[in-house]
Amino acid sequence: MARTRSGLSPRSGPLLVALVPLGFLAVFFVWPVVAIVRLGFGEGGVLAVLGSADTWQLVAFTVGQAAASTALAVLAGLPVAYLLARTSVPGRGLVRVVILVPFVLPTVVVGLAFRTLLPDGGVLAIVLANSFFNVAVVARTVAGLWSHLDGRAADAARSLGASPLRAFTSVTLPALAPALTSAAAVVFLFCATSFGVVLILGGSRYRTLETEIYLRTVELLDLSGAAALSLVQLVAVVAALSVGALARRRRESALRLRGRASVARRPRGALSWTVVGVALAVVTLLLVPVVVLVARSFDGGLAGYRALAGFGHEESLQVSGWEAAANSLRAATDATVLAVVLGTLASVVLVSLSRGRTRRGVVETMDTVLMLPLGVSAVTVGFGYLVTLDLLPGDLRTSPALVPLAQALVVTPLVIRMLLPVLRSIDTRLRQAAASLGASPWRVWREVDVPVAGRSLLTAVAFGYVVALGEFGATSFLARPDTATLPVAVARLLARPGELNNQMAYAACALLVAVTVAAVAMVESVGRSRVVEF
């Protein structure tokens, strides 16, 4: 009996290619993190730290503020999701841009903006800032599912006597649950590991695990304490990621079951208009911090912008503002190139494996592992680099290459989340049609997958670029004073006294805002992308 071979899925190819992103992950992520964990255990500080009441207070505050921020982001994001998915109100494209900007704004910029709005800072400012970042995640993830939800199920409920609200809570909301859970898990993760805003807004009074790790490492040199806290955080992160992965699995099957996308229409009825009103209010509120920050940057005329040519009040910086900007651009470019290559490879591997007959669990585990860097604190990673990388040849630890490597680690998961859904959405039969017309497996990729996913790749590049540009957690650890990036320079300026430093920081943040808005506008103009859908 001969075996007829399919010829479409050579098994070993994808697994070999998988070694590249997985290898990168192993050297620049797993190793440093494991080293931190071992360091924590090695010095025997773990038990002491775990037993201390301070630690659990820290955990309670971290979880508490993350939960509050997540709840707020969900409450604010749902009406916006409705607006995006179910209505044809003019200006929806603008809404998509406006909510996306906060997500990619550098954390130092957001921290400074909220400090300007609420000079006393505190818990409220932290929670507001954290949810400000993540409204887009909720709105766009939920809208992604909602716009494909067959509205006839809710119509059926209405015809059976349910009020509009009842139809929503009993039919629509459960159907949206997978997207909602997935988004909430990711948002919780981002809020729990949020670094820049807590550092700027919390000062020394309000500390989370993330900022505490940083403080213990940098200021107290308490490595074992930092390692122990990293360990606690790691456990929490893996738990949240697993919840997210489970939800994503349900969401993808929900998407597969979808009917034809329902037609968006003008809102009808009091409930619908109320929701739209709330959504527009949310969008307006999202604009406030950004506008205030940019306005503030012109307070002293152009003084702040002129000061960028210098080094700040009493030489607060070792590089000029413009040099820091140039450092940022260089590092972000390298990081983006690296992340796009790695992310593309990983997506191709994941989609090839799931198209073949590889066990589903294997693919999902790999997917989750590749998402890990998104959740594990950038500070932990940066700290891990300091501990491990001098063992590598080429004195990497003091090399300027370290910053883009760390940034790439943060950006790669985002690239994967943007490419993978598009590649997965390509009907296998479309590829089979190409094969039956004579296209070899490679040719099928070139003729079908690449053109279909091409736009998403472009958006991934632009999006990855701004995220790298604004990365603060790991960069603040790794950039040396003479290779400081703009966000790092801003944080340093804010930590030093002097009105000139303040003006300079505002001007630098306004520049970062400008770059971010431009990139987001480009992402959106390329087409309706599925950016930030988790």
Next chain:
Amino acid sequence: MALTVSGLTVHYGTVAAVSDVDLAVADGEVLALLGPSGCGKSTLLRAVAGLEPASGRVCWDDVDLAGVPVHRRGFGLVFQDGQLFPHRDVVGNVEFGLRMRGEPRTDRVAELLELVGLTGYERRRVHELSGGEQQRVALARALAPRPRLLLLDEPLSALDRALREQLAMDLARVLETTGSTALVVTHDHDEAFTLADRVAVMRAGRIIQVGEPAEVWRRPVDEDTARFLGCGEVLSATVAGGVARCALGEVRLPWAADGRARLGLRPTALRPADEGVPGEVVHRVHRRDHVRLRVRVDGRLVDAVAGMGDAPPVGAEVRLAMDEDGVALLPA
């Protein structure tokens, strides 16, 4: 024989979707694989295309295709829902197979668009096309590189009825004009009989019967096949001198051999007449071009049809006579 399939089996886990199938398609012949959904007919087609790992042999002109991947088989494929390349226009889709072979293409594309009735559609985007137009483009795309064998997987099922009948006729014409050798998978016997030179009836992963459409229609090999082909009633009968007799009367079947047999009755097998078995109409509904009756005969309910003009009302006493066209003959 151009295509020969022998001992083909496809497993999904422990379930055999296709088991031990033998099949042959001659050069220029159109064979329909007919069966209810889930019978394994599409899986068989996919195995022939090389898309499904299978055991057994698939040969073309006696050459085993075991090691030949999909893209080197030269078999055209048309799916139920077109699967046109969304990023290419009509020409881009039709010329795809020619490009893969590095052939010049303009004349051939125009020729095919004319064949499927879409001249002038060259630069249309595929998502602007109607379902029927998309299927025409898919057909043109599959035919463009002159495939050795055309594989059609429920090519008309996604269309509404009027369009389906029109396209079935067009498809039959195209297959004939191009002299294509083809394997068509369908669950619709009208479609199978319209398109195919021979029909293979499939059930539960096995081929039950192969024959010319009229032959399969008249002589299903067993009761399940008869019921799948529309016989609502199966009765035992005796045939003598070209006349079959059963509980509901007698009918002339000049082609039937003498002896014991069973008759499969489609609704059109019984019609109101002056003579025949007596019964009472208990239900009637209007169909497209006839009236369907439910008649109680001897305490049993049977289907019958009447013309639009002379259909008896509910409660009427009628006599039913048998009509040769609605009768199938089964082995005893």
